[in-house]
Amino acid sequence: MEQRNETRASDFLLMKVTEDPELWSFLFSLFLSMYLVTVLGNLLIILAVSSDSHLHTPMYFFLSNLSVNDICLSTTTIPKMLVNIQTQNQSITYTGCLTQICFVLVFASLESSLLAVMAYDRYVAICHPLRYTVIMNRQLCGLVILLPLFIIIMDALLHTLMLLQLSFCTDLEIPLFFCEVVQVIKLACSDTLINNILIYLATSIFGGIPVCGIIFSYIQIVSSVLRMPSAGGKYKAFSTCGSHLSVVSLFYGTGIGVNISSAVTNSSRNTAVLAMMYTVVPQMMNPFIYSLRNKDMKGGLRKLILRTASLL
Template sequence: MKPQNLTGVSEFLLLGLSEDPEWQPLLFGLFLSMYLITVTGNLLIILVVTSDSRLHTPMYFFLSNLSLADIGFISTTVPKMLVNIKTQSKSIMYEGCLTQVSFFYLFGCLDNVLLTTMAYDRFMAICHPLHYTVIMNPHLCGLLVLVSFFISLLQSQLQVSMVSQLNFCTDVEIPHFFCDPPQLINLACSDTSTNIILLYCMGAIFGGVPITGILFSYTRIVSSILRVSSSGGKYKAFSTCGSHLSVVCLFYGTSLGVYLSSAVSSSAKKGAVASVMYTVVTPMLNPFIYSLRNRDIKRALQRILSRTT
């Protein structure tokens, strides 16, 4: 019997992290807590940066946009997962799946490009301090964020266009808690060789170029810091990059680790569990990294708390 093509009218089944009914209340409580912590922490960062005039600098302007992207990134996947657990349903409509793919890559790529922009900002601040305020003016900062958004929008639309060309048959079970394009390609009943090539090409362009830019910036930053004679000057320069470098290592370390492990391991379930690190844990930890390691953020938080009390 020829498989029925259900593309455009079907729904997918998100199998989630575990199908064991005993694990569902624990997973619901855990991911709800992580989601609320992430949204609250990132909103607090945005509130602190916008309300304190001392933080109206390029570095904190990019940080507030990164927090906004993190909220969008985690809100793309976790709320649908929580709804499915609460309603004991695994379904997601085909249109909803495409929407999830679009926003997942929009905010994920925006995170990626903003981290590169922040590396460029640190590069200008440390390597060209005398020209920093002239070069990193508000117009350029706004333009960089706008360009980052359009690059991310381009990637998300390319991903959606690629997925929408796939033909799906009766097997519509996705061993994941969100619509991940590699998993969707595996479910397709048409020839996917071109899609796989496009997926790797887009990953190399939209992932490789930002990583190269970050590595180049920090290579120049480290060489400039090593030329500083005083140990106090070196510490001050390193401290301005510490939070950003921690977030970069966390984001790229977890995401690359997930995709490298999924390439080695054939277990889709293990890949879904590992992807929690960069889709949920990383956005949750970013506010803590910046607030705990950044003296300006802590002082601004103290001023806001003192005014409210």
């Protein structure tokens, strides 16, 4: 029977990115580059939307919020991993681990919520175009951002407070590159029934409801588009959804990959790599998906670059 720590754990140990010293510099440069691309790409989206009056619409308002969230989610995990690679010290403090868990829960859940809101926005734009400006007014746009954010923050704080009640065994190695609530719960020596119930409940609410909302929205969109008489109208309608569908597929696809990997393989390293990709790759690719597939976004970025170049 492992020794119990009935007070608090002092430090947790995160998984090493690699045991090969020759790869340390390469992996540090790789993840640093991915982080900088994520921050710069999403920052360009935010600046382009805020500086171009033609992009002051609900669709791009939600896109700006998604970009802010992507920067925050990446910042929650990557910098600590970079420090660990550079110092070859895998420890993270008890307080730091709980803080990271709280922020990961907030920003990952908010990402899912924002994708559902963006699907609803496309549903209203395609299925009710004449009432779009009336339905998607400023009050509703603010409400569908702030209300889920408030609920998500309360949920994350609840999970964090419940972790404070746990006592931990001597083995405090987390088989991921960042602190994640399920993995930390597995390290506890005390009873975790309530924690696990809360995890399943939160997953059902903050994962299930957005997915159902996205599926419902696109069923209505496809049904509406198929009734359009012209092929041009169908293409235009589907093209406005292409970027969002790509982002949704990337985000939920990597998430499903993590769950499948953890269920069918015994390799904790493979699961850890997929989990890191889940919090890095979608956030890095989102700006490229929207800027490359969206004509208005391309125009906004071009204006931003020309305006910036004229000031230099």
